Amino acid sequence: MGRVDELWVILTVVTLAAIAGLIFVVGLLRGRGGQTKQLPQERAQAPQAPERTPPKANTYKTSAKIDTGGGVGTIDRPSTPTAPPPAQPPVDESAPPAPSEPEVVEAPPTPALEKPESARGRMVRLRERLSRSNTALGKALLSLLAGGKLDDEAWEDVEDTLLQADLGVEATTEIVDSLKQRVQVAGVPDEDEVRGWLHEELLKQVNPTMDRRIAATRIDGRPAVVLVVGVNGTGKTTTVGKLARVLVAEDKDVVLGAADTFRAAAADQLETWGDRVGVATVRSDREGADPAAVAFDAVKGGAETEADVVLVDTAGRLHNKSNLMDELGKIKRVIEKQSPIDEVLLVLDATTGQNGMRQAEVFSQAVDVTGIVLTKLDGTAKGGIVVAVQRALGVPVKLVGLGEGPDDLAPFDPAAFVDAVLD
Numbered sequence: 118m119g120r121v122d123e124l125w126v127i128l129t130v131v132t133l134a135a136i137a138g139l140i141f142v143v144g145l146l147r148g149r150g151g152q153t154k155q156l157p158q159e160r161a162q163a164p165q166a167p168e169r170t171p172p173k174a175n176t177y178k179t180s181a182k183i184d185t186g187g188g189v190g191t192i193d194r195p196s197t198p199t200a201p202p203p204a205q206p207p208v209d210e211s212a213p214p215a216p217s218e219p220e221v222v223e224a225p226p227t228p229a230l231e232k233p234e235s236a237r238g239r240m241v242r243l244r245e246r247l248s249r250s251n252t253a254l255g256k257a258l259l260s261l262l263a264g265g266k267l268d269d270e271a272w273e274d275v276e277d278t279l280l281q282a283d284l285g286v287e288a289t290t291e292i293v294d295s296l297k298q299r300v301q302v303a304g305v306p307d308e309d310e311v312r313g314w315l316h317e318e319l320l321k322q323v324n325p326t327m328d329r330r331i332a333a334t335r336i337d338g339r340p341a342v343v344l345v346v347g348v349n350g351t352g353k354t355t356t357v358g359k360l361a362r363v364l365v366a367e368d369k370d371v372v373l374g375a376a377d378t379f380r381a382a383a384a385d386q387l388e389t390w391g392d393r394v395g396v397a398t399v400r401s402d403r404e405g406a407d408p409a410a411v412a413f414d415a416v417k418g419g420a421e422t423e424a425d426v427v428l429v430d431t432a433g434r435l436h437n438k439s440n441l442m443d444e445l446g447k448i449k450r451v452i453e454k455q456s457p458i459d460e461v462l463l464v465l466d467a468t469t470g471q472n473g474m475r476q477a478e479v480f481s482q483a484v485d486v487t488g489i490v491l492t493k494l495d496g497t498a499k500g501g502i503v504v505a506v507q508r509a510l511g512v513p514v515k516l517v518g519l520g521e522g523p524d525d526l527a528p529f530d531p532a533a534f535v536d537a538v539l540d
């Protein structure tokens with residue numbers, strides 16, 4: 118082989134070696150680059166992080182807490198259902214893959230705002246319940262008086278019947294005396310005549326001339342303030358909730374104050390009543406918080422939101438009379454630093470009879486009661502308590518509870534009440 122041929126062989130070998138080395142290096146680089154960069158086509162085929170299921174529209178109500186500035190209460194305003202949240206941003210592809218089973222958070226179903234029944238005519242609707250428990254009184258009186266033989270014994274029976282229905286001694290004596298006079302003049306009556314007399318006598322005792330309106334409209338550019346008091350278990354919180362519904366049905370703007378801080382559940386209970394009809398509740402989240410401070414904040418919140426009326430629920434679980442006086446006195450004084458109190462409603466359980474009467478007297482010494490709410494009249498034959506308590510306190514029964522349903526609170530109507538007793 119000549120020198121030129123040898124040179125060609127060497128050049129060919131070197132060229133081939135250089136090409137092989139280049140191919141090796143390119144191969145290495147490509148192998149690593151596949152892990153750091155993706156080509157568009159490769160990215161399109163790569164497994165995607167599962168898209169998060171967008172939460173459903175927030176259709177349940179939330180309670181936005183607005184600090185009323187008073188330091189204790191927050192006003193829990195039920196918000197109207199909010200707009201759906203904005204669309205999710207594009208998935209960040211460099212993010213680590215999401216878990217394969219994305220968590221789907223189900224929003225609770227929307228509790229639509231309820232439309233409470235109008236207060237007008239409620240007593241007529243509920244009359245049957247009153248009749249069911251109280252017609253015994255009417256029937257007994259009718260059979261005694263129209264029985265034909267009105268001797269002393271018969272009159273004693275009339276008296277006992279009235280007393281058993283909790284009318285009280287004074288009212289009973291007045292009714293019996295008046296009936297005796299009528300018999301003297303008209304002779305022994307027939308049943309229709311007796312019914313007419315009894316209607317007149319009972320109505321007179323129930324006193325239809327008393328003003329039974331509830332202060333629930335703005336006065337001098339501020340909300341009316343209603344304080345609700347009574348022993349625990351009488352139905353106070355329930356009554357505040359039901360009353361809120363009565364007022365909402367009358368298109369009133371209502372604010373609730375949960376000043377029953379003794380029992381944490383009482384504030385929750387009240388808030389639930391409010392939420393159902395879109396009414397805000399001022400409350401403290403702390404059990405045992407100062408009830409006067411919560412009441413103050415509720416009235417302040419009502420003024421700031423230009424409400425028509427603020428209903429303040431209080432605790433009734435008090436150990437003794439002076440304790441009661443102190444607590445209610447303080448609530449009253451603290452509220453009055455910013456607004457007069459327009460109404461103090463005393464809630465009494467009609468089934469407790471004389472015990473209820475004693476409670477009424479104690480409460481009326483602590484605060485100026487302006488109206489009585491008699492609850493559970495559906496469960497007692499002692500409807501006469503209406504008469505007894507009005508006489509004892511000199512204030513009218515303004516509302517009656519006739520069941521556990523949300524709209525089973527009715528403005529007290531004397532004529533409908535007497536009708537129900539005698540039917």
Ligand SMILES: Nc1nc2c(ncn2[C@@H]2O[C@H](COP(=O)(O)OP(=O)(O)OP(=O)(O)O)[C@@H](O)[C@H]2O)c(=O)[nH]1
Pocket residue numbers: 347348349350351352353354355356377380383432433434491492493494495496517518519520521525
């Ligand atoms: N049958 C009947 N039950 C009623 C009536 N009003 C209230 N209740 C029931 O009485 C019970 C007590 O009611 P609450 O409102 O919790 O009583 P409260 O006075 O606020 O009691 P505390 O919060 O413990 O002070 C509940 O089961 C009510 O449903 C009524 O008019 N008729």
